[in-house]
Amino acid sequence: MSAQDIRPLLIELFTEELPPKALRKLGQAFAEGLRASLAANGLLAENCDVTPYATPRRLAALFSQVRAQAPEQTYAEKLMPAQIGLAADGTATPALVKKLAAKGLADIDLATLARESDGKQDYLVARGTAPGIALAEGLQQALDASLAALPIPKVMRYQLDDGHTTVRFVRPAHGLVALHDTDIVPVTALGLTAGRTLRGHRFLSKHAFDLAAAGDYAQLLAEEGHVIVAFDTRRATIEAQLQTQAARLGGSLGTDPEVESLLDEVTALVEWPTVYAGEFEERFLAVPQECLILTMRLNQKYFPLFDPASGKLTHRFLIVSNMSTKDPHNIIEGNQRVVRPRLADAEFFFQTDRKTPLASRNAQLGSIVYHNKLGSQLERVERVRALARFAATTLGGDARQADRAAELAKADLSTLMVGEFPELQGVIGAYYATGDGESPEVVRALREQYRIRLDAPVDRDGLTAAVLFLAERAETLVGIWSIGQAPTGERDPFGLRRAAQGIISAFEQLAAGGWLKAAENGPLTLSDLLAQAAAGFGEGRVAPAVLTEVRDFIYERVRNQLAGEFDRSAVDAVIALQPPLHQVAARVRAVVSFLALPEAASLAAANKRIGNLLKKAEGEPGDPDASRYVEAAERSLAEAVDTLQPQADACLAAGDFGAALSTLAQARGAVDAFFADVMVMADDPDVRANRLALLARLHRLMNQVADISRLAQ
Known part of the structure; x- marks a missing residue:
């Protein structure tokens, strides 16, 4: 060999x-x-x-x-200290003999053993080559x-x-x-x-x-x-056949991600794929198409076909069979026969559900447990309603629409359709709400309530949906956290990380839609939203520490989200202040621009030094007294702060965080001179206190956008 x-x-x-x-x-x-x-x-x-x-x-x-x-392998086996392995006459000790046998080197010539020092003593080392495996x-x-x-x-x-x-x-x-x-x-x-x-x-x-x-x-x-053994080749074969059949029938497979995942799944179910076309009675198209699509894809692994122009479901579907035959009639008929009862069930559920108005189903939510420590779904609905009204009123929206959307949000949980297709919660409610004559804003809110995040600016028609989206996630976070079920490690059974990401996206898109201004803290703030959510559980039910922990948790999600896009120190500098949630990204971009200025490093270091000095102050520094300035550098720094403070305030009032930070560059000379010429911790307590007060004023000016001490190397 x-x-x-x-x-x-x-x-x-x-x-x-x-x-x-x-x-x-x-x-x-x-x-x-x-x-x-x-x-x-x-x-x-x-x-x-x-x-x-x-x-x-x-x-x-x-x-x-x-x-x-x-190939042959070289080896180097460190055996034992030479004084232990070799006797005085140079022969192998029993210990060395045993070691060599254990290493498969019993026949080695002792003269070939090398001696290598580890700095303390010599060791015996066996070197050589061994046949490869x-x-x-x-x-x-x-x-x-x-x-x-x-x-x-x-x-x-x-x-x-x-x-x-x-x-x-x-x-x-x-x-x-x-x-x-x-x-x-x-x-x-x-x-x-x-x-x-x-x-x-x-x-x-x-x-x-x-x-x-x-x-x-x-x-x-x-x-x-008759096996296509390569997974990717088999997948490409199936996809090509699907596209060919869809084109022949004038249909489309659709563009949603489920098509790709279903393609992966059917590739793993067949070895010799052949695609056939089937159909069902057009009367079933009166059922919400999501129900038909779900049952065909999930239960039967079929590919529904859609009208390319309208995107609506047609009565045709494609079957990926593991059999190739000249006469596929039995295969097609068999699959059509199998799917028909499932579609008939969906039709029955839909028609039966429609006999009961959605609003009248809410009473049944009282018997559906949300969580044994947080009550029923009906109790949860009441909490979300109050929170939705608060958010809508605060933002200047329609509180009645928000209340109605929250009232109906979980009503479809008691329907036959959701019982059969739990994945369609919200979607089914939206269909039934439309049939009941509810407003388009309410219907949209029901349909979009289970989205993972908001990904488009919130317009007026979408405000009710955004309010319900926010209210549900705030209630979930505060409620689940309050009963000790915060995420730990990989475990997050109640999806609180996803809820936090949803809240972040909602504040971002409310700002993008003009409901929250970069120059303003509100009108809706995260702290107010969480406090209102806590109030919904009753006085004293939610500890104040819970709100702090939830708020920190949300800001940590923001940090993780932005750290992949921006300089980590810039993100940390902004998050340290926990500014209004809708301003975080803009502030981070401003800090990144500030970091590029030649003055940034010096000012960040000075800011860190100021922070350390202020920690040594006895009590809160008051306002500085200009008559107590002794050094010219003190007066120069005070004049710089007096000049720059109104400029920075004006920039902040306009929501221009970048300009507010860039004004600090003008203070570098005065700051450097102050620390070069002035002993802050002077022996005279009055002088020392006055200098600390001046630095406290400078510190507030420097940290209005971010804690720039976090930028110091």
């Missing part, structure tokens, strides 16, 4: 049907695990390409250039390591054919192939011994067949087994 014997290597594990949503990841992890281990053992030649394969019934990987044996041994290690590390969603236990050996794996395995070009590599896995026998499609290929050479794997499976 030679290290120059370089040939392709194919490994395939044949199993029962693997979990479709995990298949792609399993295939990639299987190949990567093998690659990493083989590479670590020196078995992969340079420029070795790795091709992962995955179908519903197999995981495989093809390596283009693999050595039959790894053989492929059979290296592949066995790689196979064991790769299978052990697979990201298996749920492990199964099953018995082997011997009747007593239990194996743990994602699904029962029935075949193992390992070929180094044409030679079988004698490895084992999951009770299986490697061979060259392949199995094809469950129905289209009824016989097993042998793989002659590793490089023929994909082609042989396609020709003999």
